[in-house]
Amino acid sequence: MINKTFFPGVAVITGAGGTGIGAAVAHAFAVAGCKRIAITDVNEETLEKTRDAIAIAYPKVQLMAQPGNVADDQFAESFVSKVAKAFGRVDYAVNCAGVLGVPMRSSETSLAEFDRVNNINYRGCWLSSRAQLKQMLEQDPLSSHDLTRPAQRGAVVNIASQLGIVSRPNAPAYCASKSAIIGLTRADAIDYSKDGIRVNCVCPGVIETPLVMEKAEVREAITPAANIAPMQRMGKPAEVADAVLFLCSTQASFVQGHAMVVDGGYITV
């Protein structure tokens, strides 16, 4: 191995506040030796918690934390340009920001609710990845962890869901927003292969995060679905983060346009 870490470059994570998947991804990069990490979230308070926890545990990591809304069409560009100014480049871009919709069938769903979910989940993911891809196109590739493999100009990992592949009751906007992320991932994988950029997504199953656990009515509606999966349990954010880091690393140098399901076998049943 030439580099001491699989992550000599710069990591950018959206939806990184608190104790969910994005925060676990940020921690996992620090654990794996990534020394430049930029995080963002619409929730300034939880973003600061993630930043402080990493800063205390990994004082050698250079951290940038910038609050912002991924649905704002100006935010992603300004955030990525600040990251590029401070850290020089963007190598591993992980788009985790997302919301669940209010549980309703399509006939009861308002246009405003449909747009809210899609503006954050799908459009927000596209806006973020578009800004990240533009930056990646400007930078020289970094050499791989072994010289038999091509250098990598960048890797994007979008967080979709098992609900982008199968569906569940009362979640039409959410399920469609996650299917759209899978489609976007495949399309971008085709378009940016020639530039040495890989684009993949991870489709988590039922994961123990604030999104699922915080509100009693959501917890009661969603957690029983974990028993559908052969592994009969919820996943941990760190179990999703490890899949994300693999896809970002040059260990995944031939993995392109993939939707990696991390769901305890849920969709196999």
Ligand SMILES: NC(=O)c1ccc[n+]([C@@H]2O[C@H](COP(=O)([O-])OP(=O)(O)OC[C@H]3O[C@@H](n4cnc5c(N)ncnc54)[C@H](O)[C@@H]3O)[C@@H](O)[C@H]2O)c1
């Ligand atoms: N937890 C699960 O069971 C599960 C399953 C499949 C997919 N996912 C997806 O994983 C991703 C992370 O979710 P999580 O479970 O860690 O939940 P979470 O609520 O802990 O994390 C989501 C983060 O996104 C942030 N966010 C919401 N709207 C935003 C916006 N407009 N701009 C910027 N940030 C915003 C939230 O503040 C939060 O910190 C989401 O995209 C979610 O859809 C979660």
